[in-house]
Structures are given as C-alpha cells and as structure tokens.
Amino acid sequence: MNFLYPSFLWALGVLAIPVIIHLFNFRRTVKVYFSNNRFLKQVKEATTAKRRLKHYLILASRLLFLFFLVITFCQPIIPAKNQLTNNHTIVLYLDNSQSMSAQMEDKVRGLDAGVTFVRNIVSLFPPDTRYKLITNDFAPFSNSFKTKSEVLDLLTQVRLSPVSRTMQEVLDRVRHQGHAQQQQEVFWISDLQKSTLGIIPKALDSSAQWRLVPIRFASLANIFVDTVYLENPFAASGEKNVLRVKVRNDGKRDVDQLNLKLTINNIQSGAGTIDVPQGGVAETTFDLATGLSGLNEARISFNDFPVSFDNEFFFALNFTDKIKVVEIKKDNIPTPVEKVYGNKQVFTYQGFAVSNFNYNELAQADLVVVNGLNTVDPSLTNALLDYINKGGTLLLAPGTQPDVNNLKNLAQVPGLNSVPKAEPLELDRPDFSNPFFENVFEEKSTSLAMPKAARLLDLGGDRSAILKFKNDQAFLSLFNRGGKLYILATALESDFTDFHQHALFVPVMYRIAASARRSETKPYYTLRENLITLRLDSVNDDVPLKLVGKEEVIPGQRKVADRVFIDVPKFSVEQGFYDVVSQGDTVDLIAFNLNKEESLMEQYTGEEVKAMAGGGENISIFTATSSGAFSNEIKERYLGTPLWKYALLLALLFILAEILLIRFMK
Known part of the structure; x- marks a missing residue:
C-alpha cells in the first residue's frame, strides 16, 4: 500500500491530544457529603473500575477516529499494475463493424460502449499523451497522432461501418504507422468476432503493450x-x-x-x-x-x-445485358444455330461466312460457333486459339467431311480422330447430376426420348462428356483451355443427326451460351469484393462512370473493349442500391450487401485470443462488461485501487462507537 500524500502523516501527532486529556483530567473536585464512609467507599470502588474501562474504550475510539481520519487525507492506494509515463503514445483500435450494433448485457450498443471506453482511456493519461484512433474505415485521420481534444472530437464522427477487418489487417496498419523510438500501448476494442477476425498471429509485437478490451454481447441468435x-x-x-x-x-x-x-x-x-x-x-x-x-x-x-x-x-x-453470339460458317445460308439464337431479347446474333469474317469481332463475342467447316485456315486458327486463351467460349461443329489433322490444330485434343460415317445411334439420356443440366429439366424422366446422330469425330474417349451415345462414346464434350471449348461429334445436318430438331437442342445451346457470358452482372456483390465487371457498349471513354446511391461516388475504373472494370470503393459505399450512371444516363444497377461473415455472431473470449497470440506478458485483458465497470478497472490498472473511502468509513465508525459508549455505557 502506498500514499498519494504521505507528507500529511505528520498530522498523526494529533493522537497525543486524546492521551493528554485522558492523563490529565482537569475536572473540578466535587465534595460529596455522606453520613457513613463505609458505604461511600464501597460505591467508589465499584464505579471507579467501570469508569476506568469506559475511559479506555473511549480513548481507543478517539485515537482510532483520528488515526483513520489522517490516513484518509493521505489517500492510501494499492499500487497500479501499469504505470503512467510521460511522452506516451497510445494506439486505439475501435471496431466499428456492423456486428458492433448488437447490445451488451446492460442493453448498450457495442459501438456506444466502445466509444465510452475510448473516452475513459483518453481522460486517464497525462495531457501530453498522443493518441492514434484507428477504425475499420482506415480513415485519413488514423494516419497521425492526435491530442486528447482531437480524439474526443473524432469520436463524435464514428459511425457503424460496412467494412470488417481481420486482425492481421489491423496489425499491419498499426505496424505501418508505428514509431520505433517510442514504446506504444495498443488498446484493442472489439467484439472479437470469430468469423471476421481471421487468422490470429502466433505472436504479437513484443515492443508494444497490447490491451485487449473485448466487447461481450449477451447470448445472441441471428x-x-x-x-x-x-x-x-x-x-x-x-x-x-x-x-x-x-x-x-x-x-x-x-x-x-x-x-x-x-x-x-x-x-x-x-x-x-x-x-x-x-x-x-x-x-x-x-x-x-x-x-x-x-x-x-x-x-x-x-x-x-x-x-x-x-x-x-x-x-x-x-x-x-444480352449474350453476344458470333457464328462462322461456310456460307450465308441460315443454320440451326442462327435459329436457336434468334431470340433478340436474350441474344445478339451475328453470322459470317468464313470468307468474309473480320477477326475483330472475336473481342466482342461471348460465344463463337464454328459451324460446318471441314478445315480452318491457320490465321483463323491462331485468332480462335487466342480468343479461347483469353477466356472466350468456342463451340466447334464439324463439316460433313472434316479434316481431322487440320481441326487438331484448333481443338488441341490429342485423341481426336475421324470416324467413317455409320448408321445413326441414339444418344443416352443426360446425366442429371451434371452441373451443366442444373435447372434445365423440370422432370427428370428416365424415359426421355433422345435424338440420334451419326458420329464423324472420335473425341478421345471423354468419360465426362456432357452428352454421350448409348455405346458410351462422347457426342458433346467440354475442354477447358483458359476459356471453354465445346466440340460436337457430328455435323448439324439433317443427313447426320436430328439433334438440332429435337427438344433437347434449345436448352443445351442456351446453356452453352449461358456459360459463355464472361461479364455477367451478378445479382448482388458484397463489400468484401474488390472488382466489378460490367458490359457497356456505348460508354464514352473520356467520361468516368458514377455510382449513385445514398451518395455519389466516382470509383477507380478502366475500360477494355466493351467491358468496364470497376474497383469497389468499399470505404465510400454502403449496403443498398447504386445506379451506374454515364453522362446522366443510368446504364446498370448494382446491389451491395454486407459480408456474410459479419452476420455470424460467435465471439472469442479475451483469454482465447491471448492464448492463440502466444500468451506473452505484453498482452493483458480487460474483463469489464459495462462502461462503468471499465472505468473502474482502467483506473485500478493505471492509478491503483484507492482506499481512502474505507479509511473514512472506519473513522466514522469509531466516532460512532465513541458516541455510543458515552451514551449507553454507565
């Protein structure tokens, strides 16, 4: 135990006053006349013994009253575990993710409690202490140290953020902005959410003191x-x-x-x-x-x-957004491909004779169909290979007399061989467990009537083919080449197959086109994502796109052909809807949601985080579950436990004892 004002101990000299009064009783002698001295002597002996005991008890009460009164003014304390030092730098990380909107046991929002904790911290340290306040937004104000008044002002601006941070991201931020010359204390105020905290480092920086302040919620279900x-x-x-x-x-x-x-x-x-x-x-x-x-x-x-x-x-x-289909065919005669992709509400179809094809069309196409060609010249082969390698989708339907050696240069399937024309064989029913056929058939009937085809190409014994003949040979195969390459084993001619006349043809071709869509706008994005890809045909390269929602944002962006790649401005947008605006016109709509992990409310305890972070002596944990309890705990840690209240209580207790002794002890 220590005293804040030990110099006041000189006042213990007042303890001599009651002793002096007790030793020198200056009361006037009172004569008592009594007829029989024998009876007077007996009374005197009895009352003197009782009076002596009473005086001693009163003296003890007075001495103890004065002693504890003096001790009260000396302000005794139990020494603090952590000492305050001048020129200290304090880093304050305040988790303001959406999960901090949950309530603690005292019905206070986690973020409100965290703000109060920060106020308690900055009010405790010396005036020359400098603070760095870091929130999940990594806002510019977190780049430099602030005074107490500046931090208190910043706290009024803290709001719930749609951004969640892993522990490693925050540690990197603290380390990047640290000052090597000064030992830092880092107060980590967070709900320690398991789903967003990420991988916890096995050891924290030993040059800093880490103070974990868990925000503990009541038992929650979400x-x-x-x-x-x-x-x-x-x-x-x-x-x-x-x-x-x-x-x-x-x-x-x-x-x-x-x-x-x-x-x-x-x-x-x-x-x-x-x-x-x-x-x-x-x-x-x-x-x-x-x-x-x-x-x-x-x-x-x-x-x-x-x-x-x-x-x-x-x-x-x-x-x-329509799917762009380009067909390369031997002449300008309409084909089954043109008919199936003729739905102008879903597709933008263009058909070209191979002799009149502009290779620049490949860059704009989602799906390229090479239909009915027996050979493909080398320049077109190279252009198509480049298209596939960049993520494009190609459907190859051979001609009636395919040159396999030539087509191998394009298909790059080692097992590709030609097959003499034979009698058409019936196709086996689709494998409904194949993801290609997901949501294609309302009823998965085993008695489905299937088309027939005469095989012209051997696709190399593809065991995972999308469609097969009943003899287990591949009819339609998919090969991944950076992009997708679909190959049919027969020509789309009536003399070779009735597949293009069968009910199965349309859903299969639609599914191929659907898988080819490279820049599909998703129904929603999370604020954890970094990039959005949009397909916009008529966008002025010199005028940037805007995201207009609760606020107007101009994100980082770049345009390649008809695609625009937008960097998600996660610090500027919130969950909700944003119109994509180009020169005043709304060209697309984007929906943002919070990261799903933010909704998983399970928490680590402070002890668990400390154990996973190495359990070093430089890591300590605050156990307070309310604002008032935290205020008391941090004062005990840095100012010590004050005992003057107990000393004052004892002083009052002994003066009360003196009054009771005088009043009731005869």
Missing part, C-alpha cells in the same frame, strides 16, 4: 439471408421465373414461421413463412410474375431482434 438466385438466371425479360432464397440460422434454437417479404421497386411482390433449424439453412421460393424488364431493385426483408443490421438483403434483377 437470422440472415445466405444467398438468393434465379432458377433460370438467363431468362429473357418478361418471362416467368422463380426466385430461390436461402436463409441461415446462426442461433442455438429453431426459428418457426419466420415471415419473409419480397419487395421489387418498392412494391411488395410476395410474402411467405419459413422454418429455419438451429445452426442450419432453409430454402424458400418466390414466383416472379411476367412483365418484369429493365433494371429492378429487389430486397428480402424480415424482423429479427436484437441483431437487426442484416434484416434486409438487396439484389438487382436486371434484364438488359
């Missing part, structure tokens, strides 16, 4: 939308479709009859209920009516308390 997707993602505008929604339960109890609401363009378009098992995922569907076209803002919403930051899920239903 419901959130895991994903949404269209049953037919390439349906044309106006066509009927089905929206599938997966909902996840992060809690330890089942959720029954959760009400979900679908809103499209601020008009409720559907509602339903769903049961979600504890720790599991449930799926439900919404029918999308016909007539939906253009750019559409859609959201799934529900009520889930107390964690409500993820009660809405945003996604865009855009029906503007």
Whole structure:
C-alpha cells in the first residue's frame, strides 16, 4: 500500500491530544457529603473500575477516529499494475463493424460502449499523451497522432461501418504507422468476432503493450439471408421465373414461421413463412410474375431482434445485358444455330461466312460457333486459339467431311480422330447430376426420348462428356483451355443427326451460351469484393462512370473493349442500391450487401485470443462488461485501487462507537 500524500502523516501527532486529556483530567473536585464512609467507599470502588474501562474504550475510539481520519487525507492506494509515463503514445483500435450494433448485457450498443471506453482511456493519461484512433474505415485521420481534444472530437464522427477487418489487417496498419523510438500501448476494442477476425498471429509485437478490451454481447441468435438466385438466371425479360432464397440460422434454437417479404421497386411482390433449424439453412421460393424488364431493385426483408443490421438483403434483377453470339460458317445460308439464337431479347446474333469474317469481332463475342467447316485456315486458327486463351467460349461443329489433322490444330485434343460415317445411334439420356443440366429439366424422366446422330469425330474417349451415345462414346464434350471449348461429334445436318430438331437442342445451346457470358452482372456483390465487371457498349471513354446511391461516388475504373472494370470503393459505399450512371444516363444497377461473415455472431473470449497470440506478458485483458465497470478497472490498472473511502468509513465508525459508549455505557 502506498500514499498519494504521505507528507500529511505528520498530522498523526494529533493522537497525543486524546492521551493528554485522558492523563490529565482537569475536572473540578466535587465534595460529596455522606453520613457513613463505609458505604461511600464501597460505591467508589465499584464505579471507579467501570469508569476506568469506559475511559479506555473511549480513548481507543478517539485515537482510532483520528488515526483513520489522517490516513484518509493521505489517500492510501494499492499500487497500479501499469504505470503512467510521460511522452506516451497510445494506439486505439475501435471496431466499428456492423456486428458492433448488437447490445451488451446492460442493453448498450457495442459501438456506444466502445466509444465510452475510448473516452475513459483518453481522460486517464497525462495531457501530453498522443493518441492514434484507428477504425475499420482506415480513415485519413488514423494516419497521425492526435491530442486528447482531437480524439474526443473524432469520436463524435464514428459511425457503424460496412467494412470488417481481420486482425492481421489491423496489425499491419498499426505496424505501418508505428514509431520505433517510442514504446506504444495498443488498446484493442472489439467484439472479437470469430468469423471476421481471421487468422490470429502466433505472436504479437513484443515492443508494444497490447490491451485487449473485448466487447461481450449477451447470448445472441441471428437470422440472415445466405444467398438468393434465379432458377433460370438467363431468362429473357418478361418471362416467368422463380426466385430461390436461402436463409441461415446462426442461433442455438429453431426459428418457426419466420415471415419473409419480397419487395421489387418498392412494391411488395410476395410474402411467405419459413422454418429455419438451429445452426442450419432453409430454402424458400418466390414466383416472379411476367412483365418484369429493365433494371429492378429487389430486397428480402424480415424482423429479427436484437441483431437487426442484416434484416434486409438487396439484389438487382436486371434484364438488359444480352449474350453476344458470333457464328462462322461456310456460307450465308441460315443454320440451326442462327435459329436457336434468334431470340433478340436474350441474344445478339451475328453470322459470317468464313470468307468474309473480320477477326475483330472475336473481342466482342461471348460465344463463337464454328459451324460446318471441314478445315480452318491457320490465321483463323491462331485468332480462335487466342480468343479461347483469353477466356472466350468456342463451340466447334464439324463439316460433313472434316479434316481431322487440320481441326487438331484448333481443338488441341490429342485423341481426336475421324470416324467413317455409320448408321445413326441414339444418344443416352443426360446425366442429371451434371452441373451443366442444373435447372434445365423440370422432370427428370428416365424415359426421355433422345435424338440420334451419326458420329464423324472420335473425341478421345471423354468419360465426362456432357452428352454421350448409348455405346458410351462422347457426342458433346467440354475442354477447358483458359476459356471453354465445346466440340460436337457430328455435323448439324439433317443427313447426320436430328439433334438440332429435337427438344433437347434449345436448352443445351442456351446453356452453352449461358456459360459463355464472361461479364455477367451478378445479382448482388458484397463489400468484401474488390472488382466489378460490367458490359457497356456505348460508354464514352473520356467520361468516368458514377455510382449513385445514398451518395455519389466516382470509383477507380478502366475500360477494355466493351467491358468496364470497376474497383469497389468499399470505404465510400454502403449496403443498398447504386445506379451506374454515364453522362446522366443510368446504364446498370448494382446491389451491395454486407459480408456474410459479419452476420455470424460467435465471439472469442479475451483469454482465447491471448492464448492463440502466444500468451506473452505484453498482452493483458480487460474483463469489464459495462462502461462503468471499465472505468473502474482502467483506473485500478493505471492509478491503483484507492482506499481512502474505507479509511473514512472506519473513522466514522469509531466516532460512532465513541458516541455510543458515552451514551449507553454507565
């Protein structure tokens, strides 16, 4: 135990006063006349013994009263574990991710508690201490040290951020901005969320003192939308479709009859209920009516308390981007390919005779179909190989008399060989477990009538072919060459196959085209992603695109042909919808959602993080679960435990004892 004001101990000299009063009782002698001295002597003996005991007790009470009163003014303390030093630099990391909107046991928001913790810290240290405040936004103010008043002013600007940070990202930020000449103390104020904290380093910088301040929430369960997707993602505008929604339960109890609401363009378009098992995922569907076209803002919403930051899920239903198909054929006669891709609401089709083909068209195409050619000249072969290597998709349907040696240069399939024309064979039914056929067939019938074909090419015994003959030979194969290469084993001519006249032809060709779409705008993006790819035909290269939502943002971007690559400005955008605007015209719609990991509320304890970080002596943990408890704990750590209140209480107790002795002890 130490004293803040030990010089006041000289006042203990006042303890002599009660002793002096006790030894020299200056009361006047009072004569008492009594007829019989014998009786007087007996009374005197009895009362003197009692009076002596009473005086001693009163003297002890007075001495102890004065002693503890003096000790009170000396302000005794139990020494602090951590000492305050001058010219100290303090780094304050305040987690302001969306999960910090949850409530602690005292019903205070985690972020509000964290702000209060920071206020307590800066009010404790000496005036010349400098602070660096770091939040998940990595805002410019975190690049330099601030005074106490500047930090308090910055705290009024802290808001929940859509950005979550791993522990390593924050450590890199602290290390990058550190001052090697000064020993730093780092206060880490966070909910220590398992899903976003990432990989914890096995050891923290030993030159710094790490103070973990966990924000502990009450036992929480959370419901959130895991994903949404269209049953037919390439349906044309106006066509009927089905929206599938997966909902996840992060809690330890089942959720029954959760009400979900679908809103499209601020008009409720559907509602339903769903049961979600504890720790599991449930799926439900919404029918999308016909007539939906253009750019559409859609959201799934529900009520889930107390964690409500993820009660809405945003996604865009855009029906503007068409798949560009280029067919290279032997002449200008219409082909089955032209007919199947003639739906102008879904496809932009161009057909060229091989003798009149401009190679520049390849850069604009999602899918290139080489149809009916027996040979491909070397220059076109090189252009097509370059197209595939850059991620393009090519469908090769041979002519009626294919030159295999020539086609090998393009296909680059070592086992490719020619087969003499034979009688047409029936195709085997599709493998419904193949992802290629996902959502293609409503009924997976084993009695499906299949087309027939006369095989002209041996595709090398492809065991994973998309379609096969009944003798297990490949009819349609897929080869990955950077992009995708589809090869048919026969010509699309009536003398060789009826595949192009069969009901299976359209869904297969649509699926090939769907897989070729290289720059499809996704229904939604998370704020954890870094890049968005858009296909925009008529964009002025000199005028940048804007993202217009709650605020207007000009993101980093670059244009290559008809594609625009946009860097996600994750520090400037929030969850919700943003119009892509070019020269005042809205050309696309993007929906942003929080990172799904942010919705997983399970937390590490401070002890767990310390153990995983090496458990060094330079790591300490604050255990306070409320703002008031944290204030007391940090004062105890840096100022010590004050005992003057207890000394004052004892002083009052002994003066009360003196009063009681005088009043009641006869």
